[in-house]
Amino acid sequence: xxxxxxxxxxxxxxxxxxxxxxxxxxxxxxxxxxxxxxxxxxxxxxxxxxxxxxxxxxxxxxxxxxxxxxxxxxxxxxxxxxxxxxxxxxxxxxxxxxxxxxxxxxxxxxxxxxxxxxxxxxxxxxxxxxxxxxxxxxxxxxxxxxxxxxxxxxxxxxxxxxxxxxxxxxxxxxxxxxxxxxxxxxxxxxxxxxxxxxxxxxxxxxxxxxxxxxxxxxxxxxxxxxxxxxxxxxxxxxxxxxxxxxxxxxxxxxxxxxxxxxxxxxxxxxxxxxxxxxxxxxxxxxxxxxxxxxxxxxxxxxxxxxx
Amino acid sequence: xxxxxxxxxxxxxxxxxxxxxxxxxxxxxxxxxxxxxxxxxxxxxxxxxxxxxxxxxxxxxxxxxxxxxxxxxxxxxxxxxxxxxxxxxxxxxxxxxxxxxxxxxxxxxxxxxxxxxxxxxxxxxxxxxxxxxxxxxxxxxxxxxxxxxxxxxxxxxxxxxxxxxxxxxxxxxxxxxxxxxxxxxxxxxxxxxxxxxxxxxxxxxxxxxxxxxxxxxxxxxxxxxxxxxxxxxxxxxxxxxxxxxxxxxxxxxxxxxxxxxxxxx
Numbered sequence: 054x055x056x057x058x059x060x061x062x063x064x065x066x067x068x069x070x071x072x073x074x075x076x077x078x079x080x081x082x083x084x085x086x087x088x089x090x091x092x093x094x095x096x097x098x099x100x101x102x103x104x105x106x107x108x109x110x111x112x113x114x115x116x117x118x119x120x121x122x123x124x125x126x127x128x129x130x131x132x133x134x135x136x137x138x139x140x141x142x143x144x145x146x147x148x149x150x151x152x153x154x155x156x157x158x159x160x161x162x163x164x165x166x167x168x169x170x171x172x173x174x175x176x177x178x179x180x181x182x183x184x185x186x187x188x189x190x191x192x193x194x195x196x197x198x199x200x201x202x203x204x205x206x207x208x209x210x211x212x213x214x215x216x217x218x219x220x221x222x223x224x225x226x227x228x229x230x231x232x233x234x235x236x237x238x239x240x241x242x243x244x245x246x247x248x249x250x251x252x253x254x255x256x257x258x259x260x261x262x263x264x265x266x267x268x269x270x271x272x273x274x275x276x277x278x279x280x281x282x283x284x285x286x287x288x289x290x291x292x293x294x295x296x297x298x299x300x301x302x303x304x305x306x307x308x309x310x311x312x313x314x315x316x317x318x319x320x321x322x323x324x325x326x327x328x329x330x331x332x333x334x335x336x337x338x339x340x341x342x343x344x345x346x347x348x349x350x351x352x353x354x355x356x357x358x359x360x
Numbered sequence: 361x362x363x364x365x366x367x368x369x370x371x372x373x374x375x376x377x378x379x380x381x382x383x384x385x386x387x388x389x390x391x392x393x394x395x396x397x398x399x400x401x402x403x404x405x406x407x408x409x410x411x412x413x414x415x416x417x418x419x420x421x422x423x424x425x426x427x428x429x430x431x432x433x434x435x436x437x438x439x440x441x442x443x444x445x446x447x448x449x450x451x452x453x454x455x456x457x458x459x460x461x462x463x464x465x466x467x468x469x470x471x472x473x474x475x476x477x478x479x480x481x482x483x484x485x486x487x488x489x490x491x492x493x494x495x496x497x498x499x500x501x502x503x504x505x506x507x508x509x510x511x512x513x514x515x516x517x518x519x520x521x522x523x524x525x526x527x528x529x530x531x532x533x534x535x536x537x538x539x540x541x542x543x544x545x546x547x548x549x550x551x552x553x554x555x556x557x558x559x560x561x562x563x564x565x566x567x568x569x570x571x572x573x574x575x576x577x578x579x580x581x582x583x584x585x586x587x588x589x590x591x592x593x594x595x596x597x598x599x600x601x602x603x604x605x606x607x608x609x610x611x612x613x614x615x616x617x618x619x620x621x622x623x624x625x
Contacts, residue, residue: 156367
């Protein structure tokens with residue numbers, strides 16, 4: 054595949070439900086091997102975008118192309134190269150993992166039975182035996198849903214909040230699986246998640262959606278360059294802390310999150326001066342650490358969440 | 361399409377509703393011939409006579425199979441597998457038509473199981489009890505049996521088309537079940553209550569309901585205390601065309617609507 058080939062492209066993609074606009078003029082491009090993290094609040098349009106890719110929802114205007122094909126009558130054929138995990142996984146509660154996968158194998162025309170064992174091992178569900186899906190935890194259902202998405206050895210994975218319900222080891226395993234697929238097999242991945250810290254470890258490109266619009270895109274490399282290291286101070290009275298630091302250390306820019314964390318640029322002061330000011334004013338310090346440029350702060354700055 | 365059909369066969373083999381109905385027909389296919397045959401000592405003029413006599417019992421198929429069709433068409437939407445399959449490249453029209461063709465196979469299987477088992481058990485019981493088995497009027501009974509079986513297949517296909525069209529439009533099992541009951545019993549009531557109406561329009565509606573045709577070809581339609589059966593080419597033609605028209609319209613509407621609408625999970 055050419056290095057500049059496009060797996061998915063949206064041009065002016067719009068979706069309206071009556072007067073409400075779920076997507077407005079989305080222009081997006083995803084390339085092979087790219088892990089595109091889609092970030093946005095509930096109702097931002099992430100799931101609608103994924104449903105349009107899957108052909109479950111018809112766009113009001115604009116067009117999409119998958120693997121260079123934009124003709125709607127041919128899109129169903131190229132969708133066979135795509136694996137989806139949107140909303141809740143489509144599982145049969147009265148069947149076990151193998152039987153659920155066997156159902157999809159029949160529908161996809163997969164005759165190699167080893168494929169089932171292979172994907173179950175990939176998502177660490179090999180030892181579920183005859184346990185019915187109705188007895189699965191949420192995390193196990195998510196894993197099985199991912200196994201279904203991987204069954205057809207897709208070239209493009211569309212995952213809507215796949216981390217939901219996974220335990221920490223499951224999250225790490227998922228990250229390893231997706232990184233391996235992207236780096237070794239050149240699989241493109243579109244993933245949405247509210248776990249921004251986790252997404253930052255995984256994605257190579259971030260797209261920020263807000264009220265149906267794609268307001269900004271940035272690569273992981275560019276994200277790291279956007280801001281220097283900052284000192285994060287957690288105290289019992291963040292407002293007073295910010296005021297004291299501004300006055301005593303003449304720091305012009307101090308930001309504070311809604312959680313009460315106070316951020317100061319590392320270039321504006323050093324740790325010793327900072328600590329001495331806080332101790333001198335008897336500020337109770339609950340935590341202090343260095344913070345590298347992170348997705349959460351970038352997102353909050355983008356949508357104006359910081360004061 | 362072939363893959364969808366294989367997938368649906370796999371699903372049906374694991375489906376509790378399908379297995380339950382198979383069990384019901386298995387038991388009734390064994391108990392009914394024993395019970396009914398024991399009344400006359402399993403005597404038969406020809407090997408197909410028991411089947412011809414039990415054709416009126418096939419009415420039960422019209423209360424069971426539409427419900428099964430209702431569950432079958434909506435399961436994909438309720439469980440989310442329909443969305444998975446369509447998102448992974450299956451055409452929506454192929455998905456629906458695959459479901460319908462699979463349902464036709466189910467209908468054929470249920471008819472075969474119910475009637476076939478009845479006949480086999482009846483004949484076996486006759487042979488075991490040493491009852492006399494003749495061969496008189498076998499051609500007439502064969503013609504009657506096979507035409508009724510053919511009509512049953514056609515009319516069950518028509519009911520399935522209506523129910524599956526409704527199922528694909530509403531996508532919820534609970535709503536589809538209500539529609540199924542209204543369709544089956546409504547058709548039954550329309551045929552019965554309007555039968556003797558003085559209004560030509562209402563009588564015309566009654567004459568053309570599915571259940572009226574079913575009762576006629578099954579030999580159970582009463583008019584002025586007399587059994588009315590199909591007679592003449594035109595009546596047979598009308599009996600064939602009504603379900604074909606319903607199947608054509610319902611499948612077309614279902615495919616068009618399913619293609620055009622968003623699939624909200």
